[in-house]
Structure formats: C-alpha cells, structure tokens
Amino acid sequence: MPLSEFRITRFQFARDRVIGDSQVRADDVNVAALELVGESGKTGLGFIQTLFHPLPDQAEIEAVFANEVWPGIEGQEAIALVHRVHRPRGGNQRAFSLPFHEALQVALWDLAAKEVGLPLHALLGSRRDRVRAYASGLDFHLSDETFCALFSHAASLGYTAFKIKVGHPDFKRDMRRLDLLKEVVPAGSQIMIDPNEAWNSKEALVKLTAIRDAGHDLLWVEDPILRHDFEGLRMLRHAVNWTQINSGEYLDATGKRILMENFGTDLLNVHGQVTDVMRIGWLAAELGVPVSLGNTFLEVGVHMAVALPEVEWLEYSFQNFDHLVEQPIEIKDGFAFAPNRPGHGLVLSETARRDWSRPKRLGRSELGAAPINPRLPYLA
Secondary structure (H helix, E strand, O other): OEEEEEEEEEEEEEEEEEEEOOOOEEEEEEEEEEEEEEOOOOEEEEEEEEOOOOOOOHHHHHHHHHHHOHHHHOOOEHHHHOOOOOOOOHHHOOOOOOOOHHHHHHHHHHHHHHHOOOEHHHHOOOOOOEEEEEEEOOEOOOOHHHHHHHHHHHHHOOOOEEEEEOOOOOHHHHHHHHHHHHHHOOOOOEEEEEOOOOOOHHHHHHHHHHHHHOOOOOOEEEOOOOOOOHHHHHHHHHHOOOOEEEEOOOOOHHHHHHHHHOOOOOEEEEOOOHHHHHHHHHHHHHHOOOEEEOOOHHHOOHHHHHHOOOEEEEEEOOOOOHHHEOOOOEEEOOEEEOOOOOEOOOOEOHHHHHHHEOOOOOOHHHOOOOOOOOOOHHHO
C-alpha cells in the first residue's frame, strides 16, 4: 500500500554507563523513532540516531524530514522504494541534513515485509534464524573493575566471544585489559580487539606481534589503522598471519567496494542500512570475503546476518535501548535470534512514547536517571 503519513517521536535519555573507544565517548542517548504509515494502516519503524550531539527539537526534525525526504517517498510503495537504484549527480550527491539514511531504509524494509506478511529476514532470503553473537563492551572509558564485571556477566550468559577496545596511548594499559579479560572469561574463548584507527600500519604490526608473544590469541583486530589506508591494510593482512583484519566499519558502500577491490580486509564490517548491507554483502559473497555485522540499533542487523552467506558474527554491546520497543531481539546462550514476527519484529513501545519522549532538547543535567537495562542487572 502507498505511504500515507509519517510520525517522528524524539527521545533523549542517559546511558547506564559511559561508552566509547580510543577516539570518542558518550554518556547519553539521542534518538528519534521514525514511523512510516501505509494506507493499509501498517507501520514501518526505524531510528534516527546521533551519537555525540543532541538532535534538534522534534518539530525541527519533522520539518527537515518533510522538506528533504517525504516529497520523494509519499504515495509510493515501500517494496518498490527499497529496490530503487539511484545514481546521484552534482548537487544531488549529498547527505540529508539530519541522519535519516539508516532509519529510512530500516523503516521501509520493515513496512515492505509487513505488507507481504513475512519476517524481514525471510523477505531477504534467510536460510536460518540465528547467528552467533559476541559480547562487545564499548569499554574504553570503564574502570578495570567495571570492565571485569561487564565481561564476567557476559560470560555467565553464555557468550564465548568477546571484543574489547584498545588503542590507549599507554600500550601497557591495552595489555593489562587483555590480561584482565583472560581472567574473567572461560579458557578457549575467542577474543577480538578494536583500536578504532588508533595505530599506523607499522605500529599495528609491532603491537599485534607483542600481543601474540604475550600469549593472547586474537580472532581479529578491527579497524587497526586509517580506513582509507588500503596499502597499509593490505600489508597487515599479509604480515600478520596469526589473526584476521576486520575493516570497513567507517566506509560507505562505495568505500567498502574499494576496500575489497584493494584486498584490504579479511572480514568486511557492515552495519544497519538494510539496502546497502545487502548490496555490498552480495558483492562480498562474489569476491569471497566474509561479512560481520557490527552494532545495529536494537540489533535489527540480525535479519541481514541470517540472510547473507558466510556471516558468522553479530556484535552485541549491552546498550540500554530495550525499553523503546515492546519486544527486543532475543539473545540467548551466545546466539541472536531473528524474530518470526512480520517485518523486523520491533514495535515502538507506547509506554516509552508516553514516559521517555522528549520533544524539546534537554541539557545533559536534565536527563535524570538512565532507563533500566535488564541485560545488565548489576547496574540497576
């Protein structure tokens, strides 16, 4: 059914812990729910998110969406829009004024799947309903005590793979974190590290060698050097034969294609733009490059993960978002399960709309206590 209206609900709340990496940190959540409504009454849901700065007031978000996005989709079918190919030129090759891109793709795919009565992963061609999940701490700014509590709790839930943030100016601190992790997770666990581009290529080679020599086996190192240093990434792939290079997180679809064409990664890291992920995932399959799903808002990426070939891992980082939806993605015993409900299976909670919507931008000191995160009960 054609799209007939849209709704935007702005949220702003505190995080239950500081998240971040070697380059950034955040202690609040700035997100708005985008609902696209078809003439059938069915609704597609996506989320507009900014990580480090509050979104403008809800009225301004609505005005920008109505001006920049809505004229191009109003009255059209969601299933047609998700498959449309664009070739932007000149001044049309530009981003929206606000980060609508991912939210728009997710909401359109959600509605398209609902219109045909299928779970999103089935519409995308899935052959399974689950994928292995690894516990990711976003832990760079946590104390050693909180770091250990987080990963110890994750291990108690059945996770067998863990990713930590490294890239500290004092490399001894990175090594200490790896030592602490080894103490709190089961022997034989799979370990990943993420410097978030903190190193250069030679530095990465030296530090990865030191990590190996200290007895730490790594499944992969993620984004060790600058995203566009394709020569350096290719060198690391050949020089570091005891672990894998996972890269592509910071690149758009075009950049990911160039990365693979330059043989710059062993694993391609993708995120939450459904159309982009599927298209680049098909190309990765053609080139024989495995794909990993990085953090996606409320783990909607599980649908792409179970639909694409050779995806072994989905990242889960225990963020306190679950209260926004009626039924979050199930994660149990180290597996994330794709819902069999129509669409992506996430429905905006009316309780959240009532209790947590913030139409006007608030200062950090006005946010109050963080929403309870049932997946990290020790923080409650």
